[in-house]
Amino acid sequence: MRTTLVLRALPPLWAALCALAAASALTLLHGESPRELYRLLWAGTWGSAYGIGQVLFKATPLLFCGLGVAMALRAGLFNIGAEGQITVGAFAAALSGAALPAATPAWLALPTVLLCAFGAGAALGAVAGLFRWLAGAHEVIVTMMLNFVVRAAMVGLGGHVFLRESVHTAPVVAGAELPRLSRYLPALHGSAANASLLLGLLVCAGCALLLSRTRAGFVLRTLGSNEEAARAAGVHVGRTWTWALALAGGVAGLGGTNFVLGYKHYYEDGFSGGVGYMGIAVAVLGHNRPLGVLLAALLFGTLSQGGLAVHALVPRELIDVLTAVVLLTLAASQPAVQRLLQAQPGARREKEQDEKDKEGP
Amino acid sequence: MARPATPARCIAITLALVALNAGLLAVRWHGRGAPAEGALRVGLVFDVGGRGDKSFNDAAYAGVARAQAELGIYAEFIEPGEGSDRESGIRLLAARGFDLVIGVGFIFSDDMIGVARDYPQVRFACVDYAKFDEHGFVLPPPNMVALKFREEEGSYLVGAVAALRSPARTVGFVGGMDIPLIRKFEAGYRAGVRRVCPDCRVLVAYAGTSSDAFKNPARGKELALAQYAAGADVVFHAAGSTGLGVFEAARERGRLAIGVDADQWDEAPGHLLTSMTKQVDVSVLETIRAVREGRFQGGLRVFGLREGGVDYVYDEPRRGMIPADVRAQVEALRAEIIAGRVRVPSTPAEVDPG
Numbered sequence: 212m213r214t215t216l217v218l219r220a221l222p223p224l225w226a227a228l229c230a231l232a233a234a235s236a237l238t239l240l241h242g243e244s245p246r247e248l249y250r251l252l253w254a255g256t257w258g259s260a261y262g263i264g265q266v267l268f269k270a271t272p273l274l275f276c277g278l279g280v281a282m283a284l285r286a287g288l289f290n291i292g293a294e295g296q297i298t299v300g301a302f303a304a305a306l307s308g309a310a311l312p313a314a315t316p317a318w319l320a321l322p323t324v325l326l327c328a329f330g331a332g333a334a335l336g337a338v339a340g341l342f343r344w345l346a347g348a349h350e351v352i353v354t355m356m357l358n359f360v361v362r363a364a365m366v367g368l369g370g371h372v373f374l375r376e377s378v379h380t381a382p383v384v385a386g387a388e389l390p391r392l393s394r395y396l397p398a399l400h401g402s403a404a405n406a407s408l409l410l411g412l413l414v415c416a417g418c419a420l421l422l423s424r425t426r427a428g429f430v431l432r433t434l435g436s437n438e439e440a441a442r443a444a445g446v447h448v449g450r451t452w453t454w455a456l457a458l459a460g461g462v463a464g465l466g467g468t469n470f471v472l473g474y475k476h477y478y479e480d481g482f483s484g485g486v487g488y489m490g491i492a493v494a495v496l497g498h499n500r501p502l503g504v505l506l507a508a509l510l511f512g513t514l515s516q517g518g519l520a521v522h523a524l525v526p527r528e529l530i531d532v533l534t535a536v537v538l539l540t541l542a543a544s545q546p547a548v549q550r551l552l553q554a555q556p557g558a559r560r561e562k563e564q565d566e567k568d569k570e571g572p
Numbered sequence: 573m574a575r576p577a578t579p580a581r582c583i584a585i586t587l588a589l590v591a592l593n594a595g596l597l598a599v600r601w602h603g604r605g606a607p608a609e610g611a612l613r614v615g616l617v618f619d620v621g622g623r624g625d626k627s628f629n630d631a632a633y634a635g636v637a638r639a640q641a642e643l644g645i646y647a648e649f650i651e652p653g654e655g656s657d658r659e660s661g662i663r664l665l666a667a668r669g670f671d672l673v674i675g676v677g678f679i680f681s682d683d684m685i686g687v688a689r690d691y692p693q694v695r696f697a698c699v700d701y702a703k704f705d706e707h708g709f710v711l712p713p714p715n716m717v718a719l720k721f722r723e724e725e726g727s728y729l730v731g732a733v734a735a736l737r738s739p740a741r742t743v744g745f746v747g748g749m750d751i752p753l754i755r756k757f758e759a760g761y762r763a764g765v766r767r768v769c770p771d772c773r774v775l776v777a778y779a780g781t782s783s784d785a786f787k788n789p790a791r792g793k794e795l796a797l798a799q800y801a802a803g804a805d806v807v808f809h810a811a812g813s814t815g816l817g818v819f820e821a822a823r824e825r826g827r828l829a830i831g832v833d834a835d836q837w838d839e840a841p842g843h844l845l846t847s848m849t850k851q852v853d854v855s856v857l858e859t860i861r862a863v864r865e866g867r868f869q870g871g872l873r874v875f876g877l878r879e880g881g882v883d884y885v886y887d888e889p890r891r892g893m894i895p896a897d898v899r900a901q902v903e904a905l906r907a908e909i910i911a912g913r914v915r916v917p918s919t920p921a922e923v924d925p926g
Contacts, residue, residue: 370781484654
């Protein structure tokens with residue numbers, strides 16, 4: 212048990228060390244000192260209260276999207292649609308929050324907008340599940356195409372709902388706002404970290420409980436580890452696909468609350484910045500486990516905020532390259548990815564047997 | 573194929589990687605280093621994806637670059653990766669005690685007001701600042717200057733150029749997003765056309781009502797083709813990269829177009845009559861100079877023809893494009909505006925009441 216834990220920790224550790232080495236080398240090539248880079252990185256992230264707040268703020272949507280991807284992956288489904296799901300979630304939260312009467316109390320307003328955000332994301336996820344179930348269309352294609360559909364729909368709808376001379380909607384009512392964490396921890400002043408993070412932690416714990424403690428979670432994991440066995444055991448595969456993707460989409464949709472309810476209080480064109488696609492990397496890095504996803508989201512949040520902090524030394528392109536290097540090294544060090552890509556469980560066992568034979572004397 | 577990881581191999585790989593990192597960190601290197609003692613520290617935050625747009629954001633960069641060369645200031649530039657990075661970038665620079673922090677684009681208005689209030693000792697500048705609440709225009713705080721331009725004045729001059737170069741007495745205008753800022757271009761252009769050719773027709777089209785209307789060359793081409801088909805000899809665009817489609821239509825139909833913000837000659841050589849330029853670089857350089865000389869003032873700074881904030885391109889290789897008599901007429905108009913004898917309207921309603 213202890214050995215497997217160490218073995219599981221090794222690939223990310225190596226990836227981190229490789230990425231660090233690559234970052235140092237690239238910084239040297241650019242003519243700057245790596246030590247200065249890491250000093251700025253630290254000061255701009257975990258080394259200051261504002262930095263910590265910004266890391267938490269950036270980790271929040273990554274946590275939601277990562278969970279959205281991970282929950283689907285546990286059912287054996289690739290949810291590439293977190294980007295579209297968080298977008299419709301944010302849009303639904305903004306529109307419903309703005310449509311409520313101004314005096315709506317928080318106990319009524321918050322559940323309403325959260326439900327709208329979850330519902331919008333879930334509906335989008337369910338569409339992909341239904342396509343897979345009823346038409347046999349692969350969810351990678353469907354969720355990816357839905358991202359484009361959502362993007363185009365937002366462009367079309369934006370013109371009708373955005374305020375004059377702006378690219379954002381009307382603000383939500385006061386009751387639907389999530390408070391910033393700086394209200395309780397004044398040191399975080401200025402940072403946009405907000406109560407959406409706490410919601411994310413709750414959802415994270417909920418996902419963990421669902422997977423480990425409930426019948427539904429068991430069905431989901433069974434289907435993910437072996438579709439044929441699940442079918443033989445009487446699992447309704449199509450239905451499970453659909454609710455798994457709906458759940459995944461709903462969780463990703465809730466991620467929109469971080470920006471809309473906690474930060475700007477309105478939906479702004481292009482707010483997501485590709486966070487939904489980053490969620491895929493977060494899920495894979497976190498081994499599709501809720502706790503792992505949380506840690507991975509924090510790492511990515513640190514990278515994102517750190518990138519901004521070290522911008523003084525290195526250009527944006529180099530920051531993007533460094534982030535990509537982390538992803539690449541992680542992908543290369545992830546046997547889990549390969550295992551999932553080898554869809555046929557039988558073939559895998561044979562292959563492992565083959566390799567064992569080769570290892571023989 | 574991958575072989576199983578034995579403990580020895582795992583440890584060896586880990587140690588090798590740690591050693592590599594230690595080696596890289598041990599390298600002593602003095603980079604660009606800290607700013608020179610007493611140098612003015614200026615930070616500039618672009619819009620998301622703004623750097624390299626060959627117009628607005630690049631012009632702001634050029635202004636800071638000139639200040640680096642001419643005034644010896646120390647400058648840092650931030651390109652945000654996502655929307656929330658705009659505020660974060662401004663805040664990081666302000667927290668590090670920069671003397672002046674510049675945000676490029678109206679989308680910074682909200683963010684900058686908040687940060688400027690948190691850092692009263694830091695000075696801020698927002699290019700194209702626009703912030704309205706229920707009472708109307710919101711003035712920036714005293715430590716922040718709003719850099720705005722009289723786009724209608726430059727548009728007035730290119731409108732006159734277009735009308736004087738149109739045998740068919742028909743010219744076109746393609747706007748990006750249908751907002752008051754872009755309607756200033758339309759209003760000035762139409763007023764300029766009317767001034768030199770009262771019975772000329774001006775065809776007007778907008779690409780859309782969302783910010784994507786500034787990024788849609790296919791739509792720009794479609795609109796320009798329709799205007800050329802309706803008889804327009806010249807089409808002026810104020811539509812960001814949507815305007816690239818206008819240039820393509822001009823090349824295809826062998827007609828003329830007018831660029832915007834920066835000199836866009838290179839996008840359609842031989843088909844570009846002129847460009848209405850917005851000297852964002854001048855406004856940025858002026859602001860930096862003001863801070864350096866201790867005469868920075870918050871509030872509204874408007875750059876028109878008189879301040880050299882807007883202009884049109886008239887250049888040696890393009891002499892064939894604008895004949896001397898046209899040039900003379902347009903320069904006379906410029907003098908009238910600068911002298912205050914002509915007030916250029918900034919809304920289409922003022923051009924065409926009713």
